[in-house]
Amino acid sequence: MTIIRSWREQKAMLKIMYPILSDEDFDYESGERESMLKKLEKKLKKTREELESLFARLERF
Numbered sequence: 001m002t003i004i005r006s007w008r009e010q011k012a013m014l015k016i017m018y019p020i021l022s023d024e025d026f027d028y029e030s031g032e033r034e035s036m037l038k039k040l041e042k043k044l045k046k047t048r049e050e051l052e053s054l055f056a057r058l059e060r061f
Contacts, residue, residue, distance in 0.1 A: 010058045018044055 005013075015021050025043060028036035040051055 005059055010055065013058050014054075020044075 011023075011026050015023075020043065021040075025039055026036060037048065037051060040046070041048060044051070046054070
């Protein structure tokens with residue numbers, strides 16, 4: 001059985017994994033997910049592919 005984590009749970013896990021992240025780093029309005037991802041890329045020094053992979057791993061367990 002695969003359980004999918006909520007976005008709230010994923011954000012909490014990311015903040016534990018990367019203590020430099022804050023709630024503000026995840027703020028975005030509807031349709032502005034792209035800007036949030038760009039902020040995370042820059043702050044974490046990760047590529048988009050690395051971020052997408054990270055989100056995919058966090059989503060499922």
